[in-house]
Amino acid sequence: MIWLDMCLIAIVFMGVIVLGNNRLRTTIQLFAAQSFLLCLVPIMILPGFHAGILALETFVLKVVLMPLVFFWAIRHVSIRREGQPLISYGHTLLLGGVLIAGSFLISARLDLPVKISSNLLVPCAFSVIMIGFLLLVTRFKAITQIIGYLVMENGIFLFALLLLEKTPLLVEMGILLDIFVGVLIMGVIVNQINQEFGSASTVNLVNLKE
Amino acid sequence: MVLFLLLVFPVLMAIVTFLTKEARTRTVILLVTAFVHLVTMLGVSSHRAWVNDLLWPKSMPFLGFDAISQMVLTIISVLFFLVSIYLAGYLKTQQRPDRVLMTCLLCLLSAISLVTLSRHMGLLWIAIEVTTLLGAPLISYQKTPYSIEATWKYLLISSMGVGLSLLGTIFLALSVTTGIKSVFFSGSFESCAASVLVVAKTEHYLSYCRLWH
Numbered sequence: 001m002i003w004l005d006m007c008l009i010a011i012v013f014m015g016v017i018v019l020g021n022n023r024l025r026t027t028i029q030l031f032a033a034q035s036f037l038l039c040l041v042p043i044m045i046l047p048g049f050h051a052g053i054l055a056l057e058t059f060v061l062k063v064v065l066m067p068l069v070f071f072w073a074i075r076h077v078s079i080r081r082e083g084q085p086l087i088s089y090g091h092t093l094l095l096g097g098v099l100i101a102g103s104f105l106i107s108a109r110l111d112l113p114v115k116i117s118s119n120l121l122v123p124c125a126f127s128v129i130m131i132g133f134l135l136l137v138t139r140f141k142a143i144t145q146i147i148g149y150l151v152m153e154n155g156i157f158l159f160a161l162l163l164l165e166k167t168p169l170l171v172e173m174g175i176l177l178d179i180f181v182g183v184l185i186m187g188v189i190v191n192q193i194n195q196e197f198g199s200a201s202t203v204n205l206v207n208l209k210e
Numbered sequence: 211m212v213l214f215l216l217l218v219f220p221v222l223m224a225i226v227t228f229l230t231k232e233a234r235t236r237t238v239i240l241l242v243t244a245f246v247h248l249v250t251m252l253g254v255s256s257h258r259a260w261v262n263d264l265l266w267p268k269s270m271p272f273l274g275f276d277a278i279s280q281m282v283l284t285i286i287s288v289l290f291f292l293v294s295i296y297l298a299g300y301l302k303t304q305q306r307p308d309r310v311l312m313t314c315l316l317c318l319l320s321a322i323s324l325v326t327l328s329r330h331m332g333l334l335w336i337a338i339e340v341t342t343l344l345g346a347p348l349i350s351y352q353k354t355p356y357s358i359e360a361t362w363k364y365l366l367i368s369s370m371g372v373g374l375s376l377l378g379t380i381f382l383a384l385s386v387t388t389g390i391k392s393v394f395f396s397g398s399f400e401s402c403a404a405s406v407l408v409v410a411k412t413e414h415y416l417s418y419c420r421l422w423h
Binding site: 145149152156166171172179181182185186192196197202205207208 | 330332333335336339340342343346347350353355356358359360361362363365366369370373376377380383384385
């Protein structure tokens with residue numbers, strides 16, 4: 001079980017590093033690394049056929065295909081760094097720390113009716129969800145926003161592992177596939193934003209008014 | 211048969227639409243599919259026995275009708291038929307190719323049917339996410355800066371909301387051991403919640419339809 005705990009903590013750390021990072025390429029690679037650690041977790045919790053298939057699908061979709069889509073979407077973008085975010089990097093990291101502490105506090109009071117394989121699973125899932133939210137809210141680059149959304153999905157995936165035996169495999173595969181197709185469509189839209197606005201930043205998207 | 215006409219037939223027609231080259235044929239296919247869907251739904255509404263015999267087999271626990279989903283799907287079917295008539299006229303005035311739009315629209319009909327028909331929370335979530343994703347190409351049809359901005363905002367906010375609802379679904383499933391027996395809809399209360407979701411979704415689309423122009 002020590003490896004499971006280590007893995008979960010590493011997943012949260014990956015999220016924290018993404019928070020303090022301003023290179024698009026590194027951010028995508030960090031997301032891939034986080035997803036790789038994530039696909040190991042179901043095997044550690046409940047080794048077997050179900051977990052194996054789930055891990056394989058996570059690996060193929062989140063570690064291989066999604067980063068490829070991202071690299072394809074930013075291939076024409078000249079600026080490979082996040083500009084000035086809404087909150088400065090230092091403050092984002094500080095806020096991330098506060099959110100992680102909050103998630104641990106909430107999880108300590110949460111009384112779940114299922115048997116939990118590791119005490120760190122629920123707080124880590126909450127932390128990753130919170131980090132994803134923070135990324136999504138504070139960054140302006142379209143790609144970073146998608147990665148924020150995906151980091152949040154990673155957190156939800158961790159949470160869903162509480163129900164690993166009960167969820168039908170078909171439903172889990174459907175969920176992952178849906179998220180992948182969503183990322184594919186978002187990649188296409190990011191490409192269109194690039195062509196139409198001349199940059200992948202969403203700062204320019206202020207034309208629509210009520 | 212009913213399930214085939216409601217769920218599989220629009221997808222098959224979408225594939226045919228994607229493969230045809232002529233714009234006129236695509237319009238005809240859209241109208242025919244909408245009409246078939248409408249007729250099927252009216253048949254289901256008028257023959258109570260159909261629903262009981264055909265759609266409540268114990269072998270298929272994931273899909274099925276109840277009173278509310280029947281009502282919601284009938285309304286959607288009527289609306290879709292009327293909108294497709296309007297769309298046939300609207301697309302004549304447009305110069306842009308409409309192949310992707312038509313394909314996504316037909317798949318959307320199938321996905322919305324799946325939302326109302328699903329009896330499992332996980333399947334319901336998948337279907338709702340599919341409708342969200344299929345809405346994106348419809349919004350960005352014009353490819354103007356406005357429509358791209360609208361698509362981006364719609365996609366990001368909706369995906370976020372649907373992601374949160376996945377978290378909610380997991381919480382609901384976790385509470386299975388306490389009060390609720392399973393994540394399959396057994397009472398009318400849950401399907402009521404599902405129908406509210408569908409109605410909210412439809413409203414969502416209507417609010418975005420304005421952004422097409």
